[in-house]
Amino acid sequence: MNEFVLTMQGIDKQFSGNKVLDQVDFSLRRGEVHAIIGGNGAGKSTLMKILTGIYRKDGGTVTVNGEEVDFASYRDANAVGLRMIFQELSIIPTLTVVENIYLNNEKKKGIFTDDKRMEESAKSFLDRFGIDIPLREKVSNLSVGYCQLVEIAKALSQEAKILVMDEPTASLSDSEVTLLFNIIRNLKQEGVSIVYISHSMNEILEISDEVTVLRDGKHIITERASKLTISGIIDHVLGDTEKRSFAYHARKTPIGENKVVEIEALHVEHLVKDVSFHVNEGEIVGLAGLMGSGRTEIVEALFGIRNIKNGVVRMNDKEIKIRNTKDSVCAGIMLVPEDRRREGLILSHTLKDNILITLFGKTKRGPFINERKLSQLSEESIRDLNIKTTGISIPINRLSGGNQQKVVIAKWLKNKPKLLLLDEPTAGIDIGAKGEIIEIIEAYAAEGNGVIVVSSEISELVAMCDRIIVLYDGRKIKELGRAEIENEEVIQHAIQG
Ligand SMILES: Nc1ncnc2c1ncn2[C@@H]1O[C@H](COP(=O)(O)OP(=O)(O)OP(=O)(O)O)[C@@H](O)[C@H]1O
Ligand SMILES: [Mg+2]
Structure with a gap:
């Protein structure tokens, strides 16, 4: 038997x-995990969409199980056991979890769908993989992490021989990543071969047998994971581009004396209890904690999308009432949400129009939108954030996943909020651009604004924060000043409660 289940050539x-994509080679050994890594827009998703019949290639050959194939649709690829977990989630928010899992593959009783049988069989295979999701819940009520698990469950519900996972962990917490890795190990034992796309070096070295690096549409190397190191991979991913360190830069402008925001005894729904802290002008404050510790809920409450039960919020010493998002925006508060694709963008609109959505105020001249000003702001964003695109008039869904994320960050920055809230600002963003985004946030704070950042990547918090509030089970349990944020272990230890 051929040791390769899949070869893609040229x-x-x-x-x-x-x-x-320019003459890219890729092959996958039976029962192994082969990781693909590379910058935003390097061509990872495109290569895998060619494999699974979503895009047609212009040239080259694809062989599955020793036979040359040329799939015309995803359905064709499914028929020979290929499945893909998509980076842009393909589930439908108005349907329930079970309905999504069996969409286009319904179990029938006569001409009717057999809901009971679908639910039973979904439950039995989810149990087998140790995934716990409320099956009858509408997907729109679930958090991003759960949506990703539904997406994974959907791919697992039908037997796969080759499974492509395109950034499956971008919204998963550590414990869910552990769960996914157990699933992957089980699948390997069953002989399933897996392509794994991620920006996380740690994940890649932990789970993969072989690693391929793509850069700007070209194949750079393929190597056994055991022979690679994190810094070696980073060198291949970045090439000659300037390396930005993740180290903390001491502030060039001192942190101001005035408080941008002061939060006193905040209670949010039943999830956040009695939390107090403040952010000064020019200061970046991090919220650290495990999944469910209340980090996201605090920033969502400040942005008016969660109910503040009790507590006082002052902006520049004046108490404000936050009943909805309009109240927050008027007070100069904005949130870059964790789930940027669901909440942050209109995918079929152009890049320029997506930046416009929040910018009316700044680009209006009389009742008309000043097109020139808008184009100029869009061009600026592309430059500042290094967004990879062929222009400002292309539909946003033609950008790579990471570049879509950058557009969302750009559009909020251009609105110049006094208090910027960021939830997982670099999820899905490549290693090169992570440093750039941290620098942009620092420069933004240095203009005298306040920033609150939620991140599950401790290294990111260490690199950027002047102070870190540690939360556990909805309560503030610690506050670490810059001098105490000396290394990641201190924080790692603190968040365990
Ligand atoms: N349907 C499309 N139409 C036009 N251009 C596209 C389309 N799909 C992808 N591209 C372009 O192809 C290039 C590669 O995109 P791809 O999505 O493969 O990148 P990626 O490596 O998956 O990046 P990321 O890490 O951001 O997900 C990008 O420049 C992107 O804008
Ligand atoms: Mg991609």
Whole structure:
């Protein structure tokens, strides 16, 4: 038996004259995990969409189980056991979890769908993988992490021989990542071969047998994971581009004396209890804690999308009432949400129009939108955040996942809030751009604004925060000043409660 279940050779692809894959080779050994890593827009998702029949290649050959194939649709690829967990979630929010899992693959009793049988069989395979999701819940009521688990469950509900996972962990907490890795190990034992795409070096070295690096549409290396180190991979991913360190930069402008925001005895729904802290002008304050510790709930409450039960919020020493998002925006507070694709963008609109959605105020001249000003702001964002795109008039869903994330961050920054709330600002963003985004946030604070950042990546908090509030089970249990944030272990230890 051939040791390779899949070989792709000399794959070429262009979109309207823009070459995104150039003679790329990729092969996958039976029962192994082969990781693909590379910058935002390097071509990872495109290569896998060619494999699974979603895009057609311009050149090259694809062989599955020793036979040359050329799938015309995802359905064709499914028929020979290929499945993909998509980076842009493919589940439908208005349907329940079970309905999503069996969408287009319904179990029938006569001409009717057999809900009971679908639910039973969903439950039995979810149990087998140790996934616990409320099956009858509408997907729109679930958090991003759960949506990702539904997406994974959907791919697992039908037998797969080759499973492609495109950034499956971007919204998962550590314990859910552990669960996913157990699932992957089980699947390997059953002989399933897996392609794993991620920006996390740690994950890649832990779970994969082989690693391929792509850069700007070109194959750079393929190597056994055991022979690679994190810094070696980073070198391949970045090439000659300038390396930005993740180290904390002492503030060039001192942190101001005035408080941008002061929060006193905040209670949010039943999830946050009696939390108090403040953010000064020019200061970046981090919220650290495990999944469910109340981090996201605090920033969502400040943005008016969760109910504040009790407590006082003052902006520049004046008490404000936050009943909805409008109240927050008027007070100069804005949130870059964790789930940027669901809440932050209109995918079929152009890049320029997506920046416009929040910018009316700044680009209006009389009743008309000042097109020139808007174009100029969009071009600026592309430059500042290094967004990889062929122009400002292309629909946002043609950008790579990470570049879509950058557009959301750009649009909020251009609104110049006094208090910027960021929930997992670098999830899905490549290693090169992570440093850039941290620098942009620092520069933004240095203009005298306040920043609150939620992140499950401790290294990111260490690199950027002047102070860290540690939360556990909805309560503040510790506050670490810069001098105490000396290393990641201190924080790692503190968040355990
Ligand atoms: N349907 C499309 N039309 C036009 N251009 C596209 C389309 N899909 C992808 N591209 C372009 O192809 C390039 C590669 O995108 P791809 O999504 O494969 O990147 P990626 O490596 O998956 O990045 P990320 O890490 O951000 O997900 C990008 O420049 C992107 O804008
Ligand atoms: Mg991608």
